[in-house]
Amino acid sequence: MSGAGVPDFFYREAQRLGYVARSAFKLLQIQKQYKLIKPGSSVLDLGCAPGAWLQVACQSLGPLKSGGIVVGMDIKKVKVPPQCDSRVQTIAADVLNFPRQKIRELSPQELGFSVILSDMCHSVSGITTRDAALSAELGMRALDLAVGQAVLSQSPDDDNDGGDEVPSNESRRGVLRHGGHLVIKLLESEDAQDFARICKPIFNKASWLRPKATRSSSREIYLICQGFR
Numbered sequence: 405m406s407g408a409g410v411p412d413f414f415y416r417e418a419q420r421l422g423y424v425a426r427s428a429f430k431l432l433q434i435q436k437q438y439k440l441i442k443p444g445s446s447v448l449d450l451g452c453a454p455g456a457w458l459q460v461a462c463q464s465l466g467p468l469k470s471g472g473i474v475v476g477m478d479i480k481k482v483k484v485p486p487q488c489d490s491r492v493q494t495i496a497a498d499v500l501n502f503p504r505q506k507i508r509e510l511s512p513q514e515l516g517f518s519v520i521l522s523d524m525c526h527s528v529s530g531i532t533t534r535d536a537a538l539s540a541e542l543g544m545r546a547l548d549l550a551v552g553q554a555v556l557s558q559s560p561d562d563d564n565d566g567g568d569e570v571p572s573n574e575s576r577r578g579v580l581r582h583g584g585h586l587v588i589k590l591l592e593s594e595d596a597q598d599f600a601r602i603c604k605p606i607f608n609k610a611s612w613l614r615p616k617a618t619r620s621s622s623r624e625i626y627l628i629c630q631g632f633r
């Protein structure tokens with residue numbers, strides 16, 4: 405629905421095409437422009453409910469015989485939606501607390517994922533600074549899960565003064581494969597700009613996208629990071 409409660413173009417299109425939510429069109433646009441998911445890709449979809457990105461990710465893998473896998477995680481229980489095949493599985497868990505090693509174990513041969521998508525967000529309170537801080541917390545968890553603390557601690561934005569607990573080997577290693585891609589949803593803010601500063605040196609390319617299906621009232625923006633170094 406649109407903000408005024410009137411079904412908008414993307415809502416009607418989602419219904420017509422069998423997508424469980426209009427958000428499908430955001431990932432469809434990302435796929436059209438960046439072609440991140442390829443036949444055989446292993447995809448981790450963080451914040452996957454109600455499952456529209458699972459549908460688009462599964463379609464992007466191509467026919468069943470091309471292989472690939474899509475693992476969706478959400479704090480809510482998610483039923484694998486229609487149009488998805490046996491390559492899609494979902495897990496109900498809080499991404500902020502779920503152990504990284506358990507996520508790795510869900511990837512093919514425990515080698516990590518080739519694409520990590522984070523569309524996670526809290527329900528918006530309307531308090532701009534609070535919403536931006538919560539969005540940055542979820543975005544930072546996605547980035548940390550993907551690249552690991554070993555990489556983040558080399559970032560010029562890392563403010564670790566040496567007094568923090570030394571991370572275990574496990575937390576130092578991310579679950580994104582080298583050459584892999586990461587998409588993070590954020591709300592526009594100063595914090596969001598820090599993500600680009602951190603990601604530019606550790607990926608071949610990092611760029612911002614505001615998909616056409618984003619509602620005009622929303623401050624959401626996606627950081628598209630390609631080619632993990």
Ligand SMILES: C[S@@+](CC[C@H](N)C(=O)[O-])C[C@H]1O[C@@H](n2cnc3c(N)ncnc32)[C@H](O)[C@@H]1O
Pocket residue numbers: 425427428450451452453454455456457458477478479480497498499500523524525526542
């Ligand atoms: C905008 S929705 C995602 C829509 C989804 N990409 C789709 O197309 O169907 C954001 C999701 O993030 C989830 N979320 C928020 N915080 C989370 C957390 N800590 N762990 C897991 N999921 C979380 C919410 O439950 C919500 O379902």
